[in-house]
Amino acid sequence: MLSSPRIGSIRPLIRYVDERQAVIDTHFTTLPPVPSEGVNTAPPAVVDIQVDINGLDGFHDEGQTRTPLDDQCVGRIRFDLVEPDRWWPAGMGTQSLYELTITLLDDQQQPIDSQSVTIGLTSVRPTENSNTAGSATFLVNGRPCQLEHVLMIDRIDERALLPATGHSLLFIRDHFGTELLYQAADRAGILLLQSIPIDAEGCTEQAVLDQIDRLAGHPCLAGWYVGHLGDLADVVAEKLTLLDPTHQVLRELPPEWAA
The missing domain is CATH 3.20.20.80 (Glycosidases)
Incomplete structure (x- = not known):
């Protein structure tokens, strides 16, 4: 029996941020299923992903997408936040942080694996x-x-x-x-x-x-x-x-x- 694919790493990049909008590109790597003895299975070409982002003030947003993987098992997701709470150096504003979670879904849209990372929205x-x-x-x-x-x-x-x-x-x-x-x-x-x-x-x-x-x-x-x-x-x-x-x-x- 094959194991399920897993998330290897998450790399968020803040492409753009101002008081009205933040654009976030998230690169993630996947680890392919581990085959049983004698069975060689290629990694998936596409995966279903759920993205959750939570703010410390109770803010929550989520979405799902089907994402292709390249030959290095890397996927890329872009999403926007409206009127984001931005991170500032001390004395210039608040140090707002968000928790970004990437969840890998199976064919029934049930979670297989997830990873979270803390990010701040700043330029x-x-x-x-x-x-x-x-x-x-x-x-x-x-x-x-x-x-x-x-x-x-x-x-x-x-x-x-x-x-x-x-x-x-x-x-x-x-x-x-x-x-x-x-x-x-x-x-x-x-x-x-x-x-x-x-x-x-x-x-x-x-x-x-x-x-x-x-x-x-x-x-x-x-x-x-x-x-x-x-x-x-x-x-x-x-x-x-x-x-x-x-x-x-x-x-x-x-x-x-x-x-």
Whole structure:
């Protein structure tokens, strides 16, 4: 007897958000059924999916769709939210979060497997003059967020307390931040800039994709930084732009951030 297919991972990408609408693309991977001994079964070409999104204020929306899978067993769903509660850095607004659940359905529309991820709806972009001394500014949901503090966070620093002000940026350098750090920053309203660790062997496309799967849905993620990878910088920046087009890839930092 064959087992049922399962969901492998979920990668939400916030394509667009303003006060009227949010557009969310969700990429998900499926794990094909495990065949019984001696039986070889191809993975399904299409799957039935239910999407649920819940807000902390009691908001709920859901929908079902039949979704084709590519040859890597990856499916893609796009859906809209009307008048979304947006995520803001502390001091600029609330830190609204949603729970997104993807459920795999069988032929009778009964649930087989599901996975959930917490997301925030925000748009973070560096301004054109962010590389100029004294003008380190991001646009968050179209409003300028002038950074008063930039804290360099090495692996050993992660257990330190988060700053109290939303006009701070944590630069996660030489390692990928832990899930605990990102969850805390989501709730505290602190922006994080994630560097790609200086590790030529570790900068494979799959390694980058795994981190995007894990981190792209966090509203605190302000972007990716690849400036210190030497000859690898162009390759890694291209991969990041392809895999996560919704976050900026920074190649330079303002001089006053140097530490």
